[in-house]
Amino acid sequence: MIAGFGAIVARDLRLALRQGSDSLMVVTFFVLTVVLFPFGVGPEAGILERISAGVLWVTALLASMLSLDRLFQTDYEDGSLDLMTRGPAPLGVLVLGKVTAHWLTTGLPLLLAAPVLAVLLNMNAAGFGVLVLAFLIGTPTLSLIGAVGAALVLGARRGGVLLSLLVLPLYIPVLVFGVSAVDAAVMDLPVRAQLLILGGFLFAAAALCPWATAAALRQAVE
């Protein structure tokens, strides 16, 4: 089981490294979109500081969704998904492997880019640590929920747009608590509760989403 998980992570990471562009594109999208905001709302430091946590989180949601439609698509087209559903390793574990690889190639780069962008948005330095921590707990949840959506739209018409329609409403709880953790940190309030709730979401998603994704994948290859 562990071997199957490791093999999937290693394989997907190797594929991502060979193609190389995915992580870079996701981060570029993240940076570019955040940079649009000062143009949109004006460069006043006060306003930017006030909205910085929200802007970073919303943009991160969108960025992490960008590469989702490719999560199972290539495996679906070249038939490896058939092998996975029929193979000896439990499908849920393989899904967890794919999600881990997805997070390492998209969530992790976002996490690294976030503090730099926070500086550009004039965020109070007190928020940086919590921002990174909240991203660390929150973005894997996004990858897990996104995997369910990605599996559901396999073979659908206009899968990409459909995916965002399905996944974005489900992202809202993570957004709410992610932003409020950072806002609380900036205002020097306790952030423990928000981070614990984000952690709770992560555990719940890790328990439920691979299972739902596996169900969706099975019906896709049936």
Place this chain on the structure above:
Amino acid sequence: MQDFFDMGGYAGFVWPSYGIAAVVLALLFVFTWRLLKTSERRLAQLQAARGRRPRRDRAGDAPAAAAPHETAPAEPADAAGEMR
């Protein structure tokens, strides 16, 4: 009567609420009805066409009818039999 339509000065809020609900529910009903009628008409046409052109034995049908999963409601031969 005037009072009734005036709604205590809130006519501009009460009537649109009822209006929106009425329009949405009516439209949904009309679309449902049209959907039902078109599909029933198509079904009747197909079945009439099949009635004129006798088919081979049902064994020949089986693979085609079974392919789309067991939920394809009733085999065509069944369906035709029921409706006639």
Place this chain on the structure above:
Amino acid sequence: MHRFANPNRFLKLANAILPWAAGATVILLLAGLYFSLVASPEDYQQGATVRIMYVHVPAAWMALFVYTAMAVASAVALIWKHPVSDLFAKAASPVGAAFTFIALATGAFWGKPMWGTWWVWDARLTSMLILFFLYLGHMALMNAFDDPQRGFRAAAVLALVGVVNVPIIKFSVDWWNTLHQPASVVRMDGPAIDPAMMTPLLLMAFAFKAYFVTVVLLRMRGEIAEAKVRAISMSQVHG
């Protein structure tokens, strides 16, 4: 349960229920409208706007009820591969979306005179809006596949994922609201409800439920006919 799994047997049952459901819709709706627009008192604070409640509240109830029913049907469809429950889920989601839309729109028309604004980012409003998006996603996914069976199964999985998420969304949005708007906008729960207001409320609620039954049965009949059309044309292509 499998007694009704056969679509033809279901059709007989549906045709037996339909005239009653349609009749009940008309009668209850007429009675409900009479009581809600004429034969009920105005609220001492809200005046005539309280009449919006008789559409708004039943529609909101229906929005939640339909989603629950759809999720149960989806579970049944996934576990027992029950074809009629697939058809129910497909038929129900546009009706649920319609009721959610009505609840949101009438809420805006109630909010404007009472709160002074069409929309507030209040916890309840926000979670209803998200419910509306879930309905839209369900409908879009259902129709996104060339093979209707795939649409059924994918949408069933989505409905179940959504039902897990609805309480989480509700709770997160509640929390979010208390942080940003400390009780400045109190939801208008109204005074403890008067029996004279209870009558129109219940009548409208039952009228909406009867409407739901009627429309869902009609839609399911349409879907069954459509499936037969597909089966016949398929057998002609292959045969």
